[in-house]
Amino acid sequence: MKIIRGIKEMRELSRKAHEEKKRVGLVPTMGALHKGHLSLIQRARKENDAVFVSVFVNPIQFGPKEDYRRYPRNLKADARLCGQAGADAIFFPDERSMYSSGHGTHVCVEGLSDILCGKLRPGHFKGVTTVVAKLFNIVDPDTAYFGQKDAQQAVIVKKMAGELNMPVTIKVLPTVREKDGLAMSSRNAYLNDRERSDAAVLFQALTLAKDLLKRRFNDTSLIVRKMKELINSKRSVKIQYVCVVDPRSLRPLHKITGKALVMLAVKIGGVRLIDNIMVNRNA
Ligand code: PAF
Numbered sequence: 001m002k003i004i005r006g007i008k009e010m011r012e013l014s015r016k017a018h019e020e021k022k023r024v025g026l027v028p029t030m031g032a033l034h035k036g037h038l039s040l041i042q043r044a045r046k047e048n049d050a051v052f053v054s055v056f057v058n059p060i061q062f063g064p065k066e067d068y069r070r071y072p073r074n075l076k077a078d079a080r081l082c083g084q085a086g087a088d089a090i091f092f093p094d095e096r097s098m099y100s101s102g103h104g105t106h107v108c109v110e111g112l113s114d115i116l117c118g119k120l121r122p123g124h125f126k127g128v129t130t131v132v133a134k135l136f137n138i139v140d141p142d143t144a145y146f147g148q149k150d151a152q153q154a155v156i157v158k159k160m161a162g163e164l165n166m167p168v169t170i171k172v173l174p175t176v177r178e179k180d181g182l183a184m185s186s187r188n189a190y191l192n193d194r195e196r197s198d199a200a201v202l203f204q205a206l207t208l209a210k211d212l213l214k215r216r217f218n219d220t221s222l223i224v225r226k227m228k229e230l231i232n233s234k235r236s237v238k239i240q241y242v243c244v245v246d247p248r249s250l251r252p253l254h255k256i257t258g259k260a261l262v263m264l265a266v267k268i269g270g271v272r273l274i275d276n277i278m279v280n281r282n283a
Contacts, residue, residue, distance in 0.1 A: 013089065032078070041229065055090050056079055060123075132157055147172070160173075180200040191271055261279075
């Protein structure tokens with residue numbers, strides 16, 4: 001597994017791939033890779049001739065009280081997994097090369113970045129879109145792959161790429177789940193046994209929303225209330241939000257009449273987890 005640390009070297013590798021008419025796929029990550037990331041890399045492998053995985057714990061998407069310092073880092077394990085999943089190289093830049101001192105240029109998708117998770121994590125999505133724009137500029141991928149677990153991020157990145165005319169296709173792939181339904185996340189590793197077992201309630205709540213809709217309950221205030229009751233039955237889980245929104249605008253829906261995104265964010269112990277599912281009244 002090739003590990004590329006320099007921006008110039010990464011650019012050169014991608015330029016060569018394009019010159020050879022290769023399709024270039026990028027999977028942007030912060031490392032601590034799990035099966036969710038691997039599904040993205042495997043799909044990128046199927047659809048491209050050159051597959052790059054960026055591993056960069058992006059400081060500017062973490063708030064001052066968040067887990068930037070303790071975010072899990074394990075390049076050796078990540079490199080092994082990337083190799084097994086079929087990546088050609090890891091792009092592993094250091095913080096100083098990505099953000100020189102006095103860095104002052106940011107990309108922000110207004111309207112979508114300060115609601116839901118953005119309201120609770122001010123500046124988070126501005127940090128995400130800035131680093132993703134930089135990665136797109138450096139790696140110049142034809143296609144970039146993101147997970148549906150970070151639904152708001154996916155919507156924001158798509159809008160950024162579209163509105164800034166970035167020549168990249170954004171693909172969003174389904175959430176990969178543990179046996180009990182918990183969405184794979186690098187942060188699951190922070191949970192103790194009790195918290196890990198309580199965390200199964202998140203997928204149960206999302207499934208409850210789907211079941212209620214199947215039974216023709218499409219009033220979102222009822223769905224959200226029932227979900228909250230279920231989640232609150234686990235003492236270690238503290239709800240940050242539960243909502244049903246339009247999948248593109250992320251604005252709240254009062255009734256589900258077609259497709260809708262059911263989203264939640266909670267804290268379990270000190271660990272913040274998010275999850276979502278898409279539902280469809282007409283399915
Ligand atoms: O989803 C993530 O891991 C990060 O937000 C991303 C897209 C790699 C940007 O740092």
